[in-house]
Amino acid sequence: MTVAGDAAVTSRHASSRRRWLRRDTRLELLIGTIVVGATTILPLATGSIYWGQVFLLANIYLIAAVSLNILRGEAGQISFGQGAIFGASAYATAMAAGLYGVHIGLAMAIGVLAALVFGALLSLPALRVQGYYLAFVTVAAAVVFPELLRAFDEHTQAITGISVFVPGVGSTLFLGMDWVAVAILGFAIAALAAHALIRSSRLGRQMRVAAASPEAALSLGISPGYMRVAAFGISSLGTGVAGALYVPLFGFVSPGAFPIALSILFYFAVVVGGESTIVGPIAGVYLLHVLPNNVLTEFVEYRLLTYGLIALAIMLFFPTGLIGTVREWLNRLFERPVDPMVSIAPLVDERQLAALSKEESAERPVLRVRDATKSFGGVHALDGMSLDVRSGEIHGLVGPNGSGKTTLLNALSGFVRLESGEVAIDGVRATRWSARRRARDGLGRTFQTPRVFEDMSVWENVYVTRVATGRAASLSPAALHNAQARWESVRVATLSFGQRRLLEIVRVLRSSPRILLLDEPAAGLAPEERSRLGNVLRLLSRRAGIGVVLVEHDLRLVWNVADRITVMDEGRVLYSGTPAELGNEALEAVLMLGRRDAESD
Amino acid sequence: MLSLTDVHSGYGRASAVRGVDLDVAPGELVLIVGPNGTGKTTLLRTIAGFLKPSQGSIIFDGRSIVRASPEALARRGLRLILAGHRVFPELSVSDNLALAKLSLADRPSYAKRVETVLEMFPILSERLRQPARDLSGGQQQYLALAQAFVSNPRVLLCDEPSLGIASGLVRSILEFLRELASRGVAIVVVEQAVEAALEFADRVVVLRQGVIVAEGPPAEFDRDRLRDLFLGAGR
Amino acid sequence: MISSRVLRRTTSALTALAAVLVVAATAGASPQKPSNATAAQPFKLGLLLPLTGPLALPGSRIRTAVQYAVSEINRKGGVRGRRITLVTVDDAADPTQDVQGVTKLINQDRVDFIFGPITSDGMLAVVPFETRAKKAAIGVVGSPRLTPSVMRYGFSVLLNAGEQARKMVAYAARRRWTRVAILHDSGEQGKSANVVLRQQLSNRRMTITGDQEYNVGATDMTAQLLSLKGGNPQALLLFPTSGTDVGRVLLGMQQLDMDIPVVGGYGAHFGADVARVAGRPAMTRLVATTYAAFGKCPKGGVPNLTKSFVNGIRRFNPDGFGTLVPALDLAAAVRDGIWVMKYAVEGARSTSGDKVAAWLERNSGKLGRGLVNPKVTANRNSHFLFGPSSMVLVRPGSEVSPGVYARADC
């Protein structure tokens, strides 16, 4: 490939160029900033107090909606409780400033803190339940929150609400804006930028991976639970800022301002605008809040109806939200499949690997399974399975469908807990280790259906995780660096199945694993690609000392590249040996036996 | 009964099935074999209406069915039994059987057909009231076959009937399919247990990378030939 | 792969689009030219009411009454010769929308006067904006916290919840009850009345045998009532918002064999609403506060103005009259409020809030003519137009004529 030649030459430029913002978010952030800035500044500068206030409130709601969008669009969590978090912050701010005379700045900080605490409480169920269960738990919280405030009126003064005198309101700093307007505008743009940054960052990628496939996340050493809590924390922070800003803008807070309808509005704004888009929430807030409440004020009785009809109509005609659907149209218009995008061989720096091979020369067992058993619904998927994989060795694992291969891979990578038997990684007992721990300890794997993430670029898919330190790199940093420009511009959605497989392998290799478990890596690859893959695997195992377990149906490939082959059936070893030792009998057993055990793959 | 001409099909851009011609007559049991990932399942799902072929024609009963939905085809007598002994776990065995009425044209014959099939699978008649999730994998596969039988299909497509069930039960399943064929049903079976299945087939079709590479009576296929066909020429 | 050329083009197209949108928005948003008030120009009255949500019922009743008063005044030449036009905003009883609404009314519609909102928290929220813009306003709010120092240019036509509570407790004292129970709803009025009731009762050394709450719109209060019954009270002090809720309370008492008098706040006097649920016979021991103009002593008669108001509003809106019947006194107070606005603006010769408020504080006593509730008692210490002297206790179970009840305290 083209990258290969110059990769070796420029190998000194090790670190990859840092891109703060994804290409598509850059455009959206620009548009968003212009729209928010213009709608805020123009009315204020021209002295339209009403429209100034309308868009300042819209911006506050926007901050909350963007925060929810980070939770919804990036981390895949549903929350109907954002209105309550917003309210908690606003109310705490007002209580501090209005009842206890705390300075407004400090009071707002207290409000944000209250939002974080409340958000943390709300995120606890997310560790247990997902999807609509979470939606209803958060709805319940949002319904109960104002009621509880009122129930404790002697402390909260919730029945009549709290007035807060805020110094400096109304005294213009510039362009008709007082400090509150400046703060709101600043934070609104900051929220958009923060979303764009998170979306472009490793953290954002990890969130999306954890949302799309918790197993893939674990196999990459990412904890989905941690990602959820982090997302709730970030969104509570943003929503808290929004709630705190509400107080100086209005100078008054009462629980009536945070009905369940507010939480629903935030959620609608995100979904109707287009979740995970940067400007989606702007469209959502403008369409669902500003339009029915402020633009169409003449049609008093029809305010609710307009709101409902807009939301419904957009979901019918723009199923992924207004901006989301437009983005899909643009993608369909402009994107062309680019094959082949991903190729492993050019990324492997042979000289570097050769240097490694001296240290890793001794063949030692890196992975060992003894007497593993596991059954599903009374049928043995693993029935006393044993296996040894040495460093620098490719171990072919073959057998008919349902013979237990995938169960074994799952047991090795920690997704399936063995009923009995032992797993040792590098001589250390790892039977009870979590999938994440194994991943961090240098066990990399791929999946039968590649777990790549359609909406991310190729580059983002590769750069999901931090590279483990302390292990020598399998891929050439310089070559990776050179591929960056090309990879950044292509979304995975346009790649073929085979390309996605290779991409998944590249990603695993980037983490410099000591053990590599490959589940049918050759499926979907063209014949030339298969042989190239075989060569790369050989190179990696021989030179870098990686122990490879290769589950593959292309027996020719297995027989060509594997150092050792184990034929499995009914959860046991049927034959094991070098390709030369195994005769036709073993081959035919794999091809035609077709007996199997229950297995969940 | 069923006639495929130059069928191409697959998920996404890549075609897993690339130009398959196939004719199946009533009472004939066709066995499709081939290495994993060569498009066998894709082919069955395309015939059954779950996938639309990107090219080619499928004629059932003299009419093109490339646009028909799976449910419409089932009601017209073309049924697919999905791989992995898929039954409705929360429904009782008898309720699972009752769902056959969805595609059984001759409703009055239902009781008789149930009686017949329970004689063939006596284990099911012992467990009629139990939810299907309590059955073993093999029994669930029996149930799936029995339900298909009761719906009286004219074409039965069967995807890996032995997948995920104890090896001792494979024969009984194939015997059942043979019995069905003898009653005039056109049957297409995709099966990995090639050797076990060979003796029950009227015709064997070998699929490799989406293309038919060999076709003929079972007697023409011995171990060596199959191995070579599976691995591709030259090994 | 999106080529950078295409990207650039899309960027510029979208930027242009955004710019157009912004220009369009601000064109619509640009403030109207300040107007010098001339006789030809209409007098704009801003209306800030909940027309959707749980408080849509009182909101729409009040709206009808305002429309009636406006039609009366316009027939008689308007305010300082200017016809009144209404600008209505739905606030859904949400203080956020109240503030937005009041900002729109003041800055966008340039109204001369504001009527609403009808919740105390909403009023508290809008007051600073009205004060800053020197807009006078009349709301339908009852919280004792709404003193003139809080709402400098704001007034209310509603009976103050604190005054009501005082009246209820005074009545209980006169009946020589010593042990009473409190039941109130989850609404803002119910909760704040509860606080005052407790204060008043402890001032008079009466024992509170129990204190319970139900949700507005609840359907079965027997559990609350039963727990109150356990304290063996001599009477029940009830502070509701809606008449149907009162009906359900009475039904529950009947079913529990709880035969004690009920002294209700303003919401308990919506006789027709109560009767729809509980029936007249259940209401024999119910007493409730209401406006004096709608209470009739056995010896006295029904004031003519009350009668003509009822007939007038029936003619004005025959279809909506049925909805209005239980709250005719509230409608009358609202109607009076609009007339007070007219008098005050004309008396002060200005719509400026400070002048209107100052004029009203000094002259409210002279306003009685033509008002259904003739005793306007707003002063420097209270901006409630109708004080304790406008409040009586009636028996909602005995309706003398539409909206008028027999008094319990003659």
Next chain:
Amino acid sequence: MEELGITLVRGIGEGSVYALVAMSMNVIFNASGILNLAQGEFVVLGGLFALLFLPTAPGTAVWIGLGIAVTLAVGAMMAVEGYVVLLPLRSSVEQHSWLVTTLAAAVIIQSLILIFQGPDPIVVDNPFGTFDFLGVSHPILYPVLTGLAILTFVGLRWFQTHTLLGLTMNALRQDLEAARAAGASVRRLQLSSFAIAGLIVGATGFFGAPLLGLSQSAGISFALNGFVAAVIGGLGNQLGALIAGPAVGMLSVLSIFTVGGEFKQAVAFALLIGVLLLRPEGVFGRPAARRV
């Protein structure tokens, strides 16, 4: 003693309404995996029709006849909602669009009631009297509602075991693909499930109207309490819903006696959160198999 009477009759009676809403939610859920958040609005519609069409002193025949007519009408209206809600699911990958569409439908229905009927509370005369139990007299309508819940449960049970339509509808969510392979017209069946759910809540609204405290803004609380009952009973489990509804109702009444009426709703939601955290599959639900 009186507390016990109130807890039993009224707690169970009010809980029966939750159970009815929960069961109707389950019907749709089992066929489509959708939780219809507009369910409460259709309860209100049922009551609204009772208010509009019932004469002042209806005979039993008129009452029941009209009840059936209203039930059918509400069923048809929910089928229309179902059609709209199912539309985007055809093309989109976004399987959560129903969260927005069902809520939007709720908002639209609420605002239409407001526009055409006005904000008045929906007060319907109670055609039944009261009966005495443990020292308190109770409206006969409470046990009638409990009876309606049991009848609905039995009816659904019969429908699911004795009709092909009911059987298939109940099986859809278990394996959509296998159902299609067996000849089930998925979209039509899911529409029917909306219609049947509409029948249940329509009847609940019509017959329960005198006790339910209906108004244009009351819908969401029915949907929420119904969901609480459905989750505690185990989503999709009709017997669980039938038991959990009255259990929640009784607990709500008990909470009034113990902590006071202001915490009634909070107690129900605390129960929901507790159940979800300890046993997400519901008290009567079966733990879902873990996917690896």
